[in-house]
Amino acid sequence: MNKQELYQIAYSAINHKMLRRFGEAGHVACALETTSGAIYTGICIDIPCSIGLCAEQSAIAEMLKKGETEIKRIVAVFEDGSILPPCGRCREFIAQIDDNNDATFIVMPQMKEILLRDLLPERWDSKWD
Template sequence: MMNNQELYQIAFIAVNHKKLRNLGTAGHVACALETMNGNVFTGICIDLPCSIGLCAEQSAIAEMVKHNETAIKKIIAVFEDGSILPPCGRCREFIAQMDDQNSQTKIVLPEMKEVLLQDLLPERWDSKWN
């Protein structure tokens, strides 16, 4: 299992801010996740002015799913200034819906604090189907 600092470094290295057309940007947030199988995947955000975008966590998860994995052991998102960002509500739900095991995903928060996803989403709307 990777420690938080190792996963942080992988995410921070993936930060690569790019300007896109019409005020769009990409890469100012990057994410690294470790799967239950021990593989690491990264992703970057894409923000477009028409409100279409993709969070770094979603990008990393798409890469993971492309490689036939869905269970996340640990995940971290890093801003271009090096600060750690908690996942937004949409990403929390996205992680939860990928795999039943993901309620136990360790979310790395600022100051390398860890919290389980289930603690960030305590009252599940879909609990009757689990």
């Protein structure tokens, strides 16, 4: 699957909902493709007290439920259609799921792609490699 198709799947998963007491969900959606070619989606959940779940983490949870761990390509999309690079927590999360995920293509704004290893140089856990 190409990055444009993956973007469209993520954009289609957006379903913004207001939750109880200032919370919201679904204003960011993610789609990821595994090395097997399977596609998984997820949405963000933001609630007060700094509790929440990024769309990337939600999509990864769906992937793990199906027994997969290697991500080929991943994209997160805001409700206005803009692409959001993964936050630092999500970058680390992707890397910790599978050793081969350092070769995951991250779709960035303007449909640029960059490998996760280039977003996470000087790995803190490299001494165990």
